[in-house]
Structures are given as C-alpha cells and as structure tokens.
Amino acid sequence: MALVLSEEQRFLQDTAREFFQQQxxxxxxxxxxxxxxxxxxxxxxxxQIVELGWNGMIFPEELGGLDFGFMGLGAVLxxxxxxxxxxxxxxxxxxxxxxxxxxxxxxxRRELIPALIEGRLRIALALDEDSHHNxxxxxxxxxxxxxNYELNGQKRYVANGxxxxxxxxxxxxxxxxxxxxxxxxxxxxxxxIQKQASTRIDSRNCANLxxxxxxxxxxxxxxxxxxxxxxxxxxLDRARICVSAEMLGxxxxxxxxxxAYLKERNQFGVPIGSFQALQHRAAIMFAELELARSxxxxxxxALDSKEATTEExxxxxxxxxxxxGEVCQLISNEAIQLHGGIGVTDELEIGFxxxxxxxxxxxxxxxxxxxxxxxxxNGY
Amino acid sequence: MDKHQEFRQQVRQWLRDxxxxxxxxxxxxxxxIWGGRHIEFQSRxxxxxxxxxxxxxxxxxxxxxxxxxxxxxxxxxxxxNQEMTRLQCRPPQLNLGIWMLGPVLLEFGSEAxxxxxxxxxxxxxxxxxxxxxxxxxxxxxxxxxxxAESDGDDYIVNGAKIWTSYANKSDWIYALVRTDPKAAKHxxxxxxxxxxxxxxxxxxxxxxxxxxxxFCEVFFENVRxxxxxxxxxVNGGWSVAKRLMQxxxxxxxxxxxxxxxxxxxxxxxxxxxxxxxxxxxxxxxRDQVVSIDIxxxxxxxxxxxxxxxxxxxxxxxxxxxxxxxxxxxxxKQKGELLLKILGNRALGWEGDDYSDQELAITRDWLQxxxxxxxxxxxxxxxxxxxxxxxxxxx
Numbered sequence: 096m097a098l099v100l101s102e103e104q105r106f107l108q109d110t111a112r113e114f115f116q117q118q119x120x121x122x123x124x125x126x127x128x129x130x131x132x133x134x135x136x137x138x139x140x141x142x143q144i145v146e147l148g149w150n151g152m153i154f155p156e157e158l159g160g161l162d163f164g165f166m167g168l169g170a171v172l173x174x175x176x177x178x179x180x181x182x183x184x185x186x187x188x189x190x191x192x193x194x195x196x197x198x199x200x201x202x203x204r205r206e207l208i209p210a211l212i213e214g215r216l217r218i219a220l221a222l223d224e225d226s227h228h229n230x231x232x233x234x235x236x237x238x239x240x241x242x243n244y245e246l247n248g249q250k251r252y253v254a255n256g257x258x259x260x261x262x263x264x265x266x267x268x269x270x271x272x273x274x275x276x277x278x279x280x281x282x283x284x285x286x287x288i289q290k291q292a293s294t295r296i297d298s299r300n301c302a303n304l305x306x307x308x309x310x311x312x313x314x315x316x317x318x319x320x321x322x323x324x325x326x327x328x329x330x331l332d333r334a335r336i337c338v339s340a341e342m343l344g345x346x347x348x349x350x351x352x353x354x355a356y357l358k359e360r361n362q363f364g365v366p367i368g369s370f371q372a373l374q375h376r377a378a379i380m381f382a383e384l385e386l387a388r389s390x391x392x393x394x395x396x397a398l399d400s401k402e403a404t405t406e407e408x409x410x411x412x413x414x415x416x417x418x419x420g421e422v423c424q425l426i427s428n429e430a431i432q433l434h435g436g437i438g439v440t441d442e443l444e445i446g447f448x449x450x451x452x453x454x455x456x457x458x459x460x461x462x463x464x465x466x467x468x469x470x471x472x473n474g475y
Numbered sequence: 476m477d478k479h480q481e482f483r484q485q486v487r488q489w490l491r492d493x494x495x496x497x498x499x500x501x502x503x504x505x506x507x508i509w510g511g512r513h514i515e516f517q518s519r520x521x522x523x524x525x526x527x528x529x530x531x532x533x534x535x536x537x538x539x540x541x542x543x544x545x546x547x548x549x550x551x552x553x554x555x556n557q558e559m560t561r562l563q564c565r566p567p568q569l570n571l572g573i574w575m576l577g578p579v580l581l582e583f584g585s586e587a588x589x590x591x592x593x594x595x596x597x598x599x600x601x602x603x604x605x606x607x608x609x610x611x612x613x614x615x616x617x618x619x620x621x622x623a624e625s626d627g628d629d630y631i632v633n634g635a636k637i638w639t640s641y642a643n644k645s646d647w648i649y650a651l652v653r654t655d656p657k658a659a660k661h662x663x664x665x666x667x668x669x670x671x672x673x674x675x676x677x678x679x680x681x682x683x684x685x686x687x688x689x690f691c692e693v694f695f696e697n698v699r700x701x702x703x704x705x706x707x708x709v710n711g712g713w714s715v716a717k718r719l720m721q722x723x724x725x726x727x728x729x730x731x732x733x734x735x736x737x738x739x740x741x742x743x744x745x746x747x748x749x750x751x752x753x754x755x756x757x758x759x760x761r762d763q764v765v766s767i768d769i770x771x772x773x774x775x776x777x778x779x780x781x782x783x784x785x786x787x788x789x790x791x792x793x794x795x796x797x798x799x800x801x802x803x804x805x806x807k808q809k810g811e812l813l814l815k816i817l818g819n820r821a822l823g824w825e826g827d828d829y830s831d832q833e834l835a836i837t838r839d840w841l842q843x844x845x846x847x848x849x850x851x852x853x854x855x856x857x858x859x860x861x862x863x864x865x866x867x868x869x
Contacts, residue, residue, distance in 0.1 A: 098780035098784075099780065099783045099784050099790070100789070354866075354867070357867060358867065368868055369868040369869060373867075374857065374858065374862075374865075375858075378856075378857040378858075378865065379857065381860055381865060382797040382800055382801055382860065385777055385793075385797050386770065386777055386801065387773065389773055390772070390773050392776070392780060414769060414772055414773070417769055418769055418770075466766075466769070467761075467762075469768070470741075470754070470755075470762075470764070470765050470768075471753075473741065473768065474741070474753070475741035475750075475754060
C-alpha cells in the first residue's frame with residue numbers, strides 16, 4: 096500500500112483521461128444544460144462507462160464486480176472531475192451500491208448490485224431534508240402498520256432523484272431528529288413517490304421528494320430497524336472520499352487552465368504571469384492542491400486497506416473532504432479572479448467548474464460539517 | 476524474503492538491541508546534541524547511542540565506506556530511516572556536515588577534500604556552520620561581497636557573514652566568497668572551507684526577539700585560507716550553493732517534522748479554555764485547532780507521498796518544492812494559536828508566575844518568526860514554485 100498509483104492503476108488513469116476528454120468534454124455538459132436535458136447526463140457515455148467495467152470496481156467478484164479497489168476508482172473519478180463528466184457512477188453505483196452492500200441481506204445484494212453494475216438500475220439515496228447535510232437530523236418518519244411501514248415526510252436535493260428507478264430512503268423509526276439511533280433504510284420504488292425537479296447550478300439531476308402516507312413492506316428494510324446510522328455513515332464515507340477525488344480533478348484542471356492563461360495573456364506589454372503578485376497566488380494554489388491531493392490518496396488507500404478501522408476511514412474521509420473543500424474554494428475563486436473579465440462570462444468554462452465545485456462541496460457534508468466531525472473523531 | 480525485507484529485519488533487530496530506550500522519544504530542544512571538537516554528552520545513553528551508530532557507519536549511512544559511511548544504497552538508507560522513525564529513535568547527533576556539506580563534497584569535492592573532511596564528519600568530530608547571508612545579501616544572496624583574493628597558494632578573505640547559526644560554537648565554516656569581482660554576480664562566486672580557528676575570525680551572537688542568540692555575525696579580517704580548500708571550480712560556487720540550498724530546504728522541512736512540537740493543541744485548549752460535552756468550549760478556537768491539525772496531517776501525508784513517489788520513480792518530485800514554505804508557515808500559525816489558547820498565560824517573559832511549559836510556548840512562538848525567513852524566505856520559496864514548477868515567466 097502506498098500513496099502512489101500502481102502501474103495498473105496508472106494505466107486505468109490514462110484510459111479514463113482519454114475517455115473523458117474525448118467522450119465527455121466540458122462542452123458536452125454545456126449542451127446538456129442548454130437543451131435542459133432532464134436526465135442530466137449523456138446516456139451513451141453512461142453506457143460506455145458500464146461497458147468499461149468501472150461500475151464494478153469496488154464490488155466483490157461473487158456479485159459481478161472486479162474487486163479492483165478504491166484507489167483505481169478514485170483515479171477514474173479524478174479524471175471525470177477534469178471534464179466535469181456527469182453520470183450515476185458516484186451517487187447511484189458507489190453510494191447507493193455501498194449502502195446495499197454494507198446494510199442489505201444476501202438476497203438484496205444479489206438482486207440489486209449486479210443490476211447496478213450492469214447499468215440496468217439506478218438507485219438514489221434520499222437522505223437530506225434541510226439546507227445542510229446531517230444524517231442524524233433526519234425527521235422523515237416511518238411508522239409500523241401491521242407488517243408494513245408508512246412513510247411521511249420530505250426529502251430534498253436528492254441527486255439523481257428524478258430519474259432513479261429505486262430510492263433508498265433514510266427514515267426515522269424511533270427517537271427524535273438529532274439522535275443517531277432510530278434511523279432505518281427502506282428500498283422504495285420511485286414510481287410511488289411525488290417528485291419535483293430541483294434545478295441546480297451544476298445542471299445535474301436533482302429532485303425534491305414528498306412522502307405522503309407511502310406504504311412499504313417490512314421486507315423493504317435494508318439492515319436492522321433503528322440501527323442504520325453506523326452503516327449509512329460508512330457508505331457515506333466512501334462517497335465523501337470519492338467526491339473528494341472528483342473535486343481534486345476539477346481543481347487541478349482549474350489550476351492548469353489558470354496557469355496557462357497567466358502565460359498567454361499580455362498586459363503592459365508582458366505576460367501577466369511575470370507579475371510577482373500573481374505568481375505567488377498561483378504558487379499558493381499549487382501548494383494547497385498538493386496538500387489536498389495527499390489527503391485524498393490517504394483516504395482512498397484506507398478504504399482499500401484491510402487494517403484500517405471504520406473510525407480511521409471516517410477520520411480520513413473528513414480530513415479529505417474538509418481540506419479539498421477548502422482548497423476548491425480557494426482555487427475556484429482565484430481562477431475567476433486571475434482570468435479577469437473573461438472569467439465571469441458564461442462563454443468561458445471556468446464558471447462551470449465553480450458551479451459544480453460548490454454543489455460537490457455541499458454534498459455529503461460541507462467543509463464546516465467535516466471540520467467539526469474531524470474534531471469530534473479526534474476527541475475534541 | 477527478498478534482500479530488502481531481510482535487510483529491514485536486520486535493521487529492526489539491530490536498532491532494538493542498540494538504541495537505548497531513553498533515546499526513543501522526541502528530543503527536547505535542550506536535549507539535542509551537536510557534534511564537534513567540544514562535544515559534551517548529557518547522558519551515558521546519549522553517548523552510547525551516538526557511538527554505536529557511528530561505529531556501525533550509520534551516522535552517514537549512504538556514504539561510501541572508504542569515506543567513513545555505511546555504504547548503503549538508496550533503498551537501504553530509506554529502510555534505515557523508516558525503521559528509525561518507526562522506533563522513534565532520535566538522530567544520534569545534529570550535524571550540518573552530514574546533512575548538507577557532506578553530500579555536496581561527495582559530488583563536487585576533490586579527492587583530497589573528501590579524504591580530509593568526510594571521515595571526520597562521519598565520526599561527528601567537526602561542527603560545521605554555513606556562511607551564506609551577508610549584511611547586504613539576504614534574499615538576493617548572489618549579491619554577496621565577502622572577498623577572497625589570491626595570494627600565492629592561499630586566499631586572503633575579508634568581509635562579514637550574518638545569520639550564521641552557531642558560528643561561535645563551530646569548528647569549521649563553509650562560506651560563499653567572491654573570487655572575481657568583475658564577473659556578473661552569479662559568475663564570480665566560490666565555495667571555501669575555512670577553519671574557524673584561523674587568525675582574523677570573530678563570531679558574535681545576535682540576540683533575537685525570543686531571547687535566543689544562536690544566529691551570529693562573523694567578521695573575517697585578512698583570514699588566510701589554502702586554495703586547496705576551494706570546493707569545485709573557481710567562480711563555479713553558485714551551482715554548488717544551489718545544491719547546498721536544496722539540501723538545506725529538505726533538512727529544514729525534515730527537521731520541522733522531526734522536532735515536531737510537543738504541544739497537543741486540543742489538550743491545551745481544553746485545559747486553558749475549558750470543555751463542554753467533550754468539545755473545546757470555545758467553538759472558534761475549536762475550529763482553529765482543526766485548521767492546524769488538518770494542515771499538519773496533510774503535510775505529513777505529503778512528505779510520505781513524495782517519498783513513496785521517489786522510491787517508485789513515479790511523479791516528478793514537484794511537491795518537494797512546497798515543503799519549506801508549508802512547514803514553516805504552519806509552524807508560525809501554530810505558535811499564534813497557542814498564544815490565543817493560553818491568553819495571558821502566554822505573555823510571561825520569566826519568573827515563577829509562569830510554568831516552564833508556558834514560558835517555552837512564548838519563546839517558541841517568538842522563535843517561529845525566524846523559520847519563514849531563514850533558509851530562503853517564504854516569498855523566495857513561492858518564487859521558486861512559480862518559476863521552476865509552474866513555469867511562469869521571469
């Protein structure tokens with residue numbers, strides 16, 4: 096184990112770089128946005144991702160996966176971040192798939208995970224209800240009715256919530272909002288739910304869901320009633336680390352584009368990159384990004400390690416998400432400022448990165464959430 | 476078992492058998508031991524540990540055996556380093572010769588220089604200091620003016636150096652001097668090895684805001700130095716100096732990691748500010764502790780990552796350029812936060828009102844201001860990143 100890609104992983108990274116550059120440049124995202132594509136991603140590109148096998152990387156072979164590990168998946172997602180590729184890979188396959196893998200029973204795993212890997216099924220995790228991510232504050236209620244549960248409440252900002260065939264709903268079967276105990280996971284068909292699209296700045300699919308006396312069978316439970324929090328948090332940590340890898344790619348792309356612009360843009364008869372005031376800002380961006388990169392690599396390594404405890408992974412997940420979030424704020428803002436006037440135009444692609452990075456920063460807990468969680472995990 | 480695994484096992488066993496238990500904790504500032512003619516060990520264990528490492532050749536593990544080194548290859552030396560870190564072994568001695576001048580002599584020195592100096596360095600017998608900065612040549616180091624004029628087989632050296640650490644306690648100095656005043660400023664510089672007992676040298680400590688005075692001013696008046704002590708080409712000193720500075724930056728970053736500050740921020744914060752339900756009571760201070768902890772962790776991981784990249788021949792080593800900048804800026808920020816956490820308890824200068832730890836925190840905070848200035852200021856580090864790594868135009 097090391098904080099460096101193996102030869103095999105580097106080969107995968109090269110494949111992913113080429114694939115996303117050719118099949119899914121930022122201009123493709125612009126087109127999805129301008130045509131108001133309801134899905135929020137390109138179905139053909141998604142089909143190719145399925146065929147490349149990237150959906151199976153983190154799943155065991157007996158469920159149709161490749162067991163290739165998170166380090167490799169992180170390399171792919173980082174490249175996706177370079178071109179802002181949008182697909183169900185992170186939300187549906189990695190996150191919802193991990194919930195099924197970690198919380199579900201044998202039958203649920205065998206039914207759902209191969210379908211996710213083969214691209215036959217999309218599952219959205221319906222978790223957040225409020226302006227900020229915080230699983231313990233879940234209020235949506237699941238009340239027992241005979242051999243069923245009745246769900247009442249709201250879910251908001253559900254990524255891929257508008258197009259997934261299934262939902263995993265985080266619901267409260269006991270306790271009060273704020274309690275970690277009392278949470279349960281239900282697998283629900285998306286057909287039964289009232290959906291309202293929520294248009295966000297990153298042009299990806301996102302929906303608000305209303306549960307009004309929705310009845311589900313107790314067989315729909317994933318894992319034990321009331322005891323979902325630890326396993327949910329474990330699945331979320333995988334998504335937190337993976338979205339950090341994606342953000343890292345976007346930030347690297349922004350830095351590369353900004354440094355290139357500093358070299359080509361002339362003012363006062365010289366390239367603006369010769370001004371020390373701007374050189375130092377670029378150098379600080381570079382230094383911060385290198386620090387952030389190490390936290391992501393360490394977190395991915397821990398996910399693949401057999402020795403790392405759940406708590407160690409959690410600490411590294413919060414470390415990575417917090418550091419990457421902070422560095423992405425810095426780099427996206429500096430990228431715009433250093434591009435000057437053209438930086439705030441819709442014509443330039445820099446703004447697409449800014450918008451995606453802010454959504455990614457809020458996903459699965461923003462910088463403030465993870466700073467506080469990091470402190471708690473370290474005993475203060 | 477491959478041969479490196481076998482070597483690792485041997486090293487691990489040898490260190491367990493030979494490193495005294497009292498040498499397996501981070502050394503406080505006053506427990507660090509510098510080499511030299513006048514070395515004074517503070518304990519028997521400290522002496523044993525040094526002598527065992529010296530006799531094993533592991534004080535300069537990757538130097539050739541003929542010059543007193545251990546003859547280890549790069550990979551073996553890295554293994555030794557890892558195993559020492561693992562067991563928390565202290566460095567057997569602090570020594571500028573080993574870290575900086577030695578590797579440069581191996582690369583640029585004459586055979587006679589190697590034979591004269593390297594074995595004595597490897598035995599820790601000489602304390603070296605570095606004469607680079609001058610009163611009028613700080614960040615613009617190549618503007619240095621200390622003259623070395625030819626006189627038969629000798630040079631006559633006149634001028635002054637400043638910010639020379641421990642010049643008053645050192646046996647030898649390696650100094651940059653101007654050997655051709657007419658050449659362009661980078662082209663008239665040479666590196667000279669000078670015995671500090673030579674007539675005409677005076678070293679005066681400079682008292683700093685922290686009360687410390689290990690930085691010195693050194694005056695040279697008609698000091699006679701044999702021409703055989705010039706390292707590399709005459710007037711070719713700038714490229715030697717650049718290599719020395721690479722070693723210096725690495726040592727400062729490494730050293731920062733090694734003498735990692737003994738203060739655990741969150742414990743002190745709970746002690747001085749209080750806690751509420753397990754958390755530091757002041758949420759602003761808590762968040763600031765997180766900032767420092769996150770950056771320290773990210774930095775330590777970056778050191779590890781670049782080492783592993785180098786070992787595997789992956790990456791381009793660009794991240795090493797951030798070491799000095801990041802570690803020194805982080806240490807300064809940590810000093811400021813300690814001051815906030817201790818409040819009035821961090822403002823004592825001396826006396827029984829304050830605990831030893833409180834006084835040490837105050838002095839360390841003041842001393843931390845030197846870190847981002849010495850060895851190339853933070854601004855110079857950013858210039859280097861901008862130009863050499865990002866390729867921004869001059």
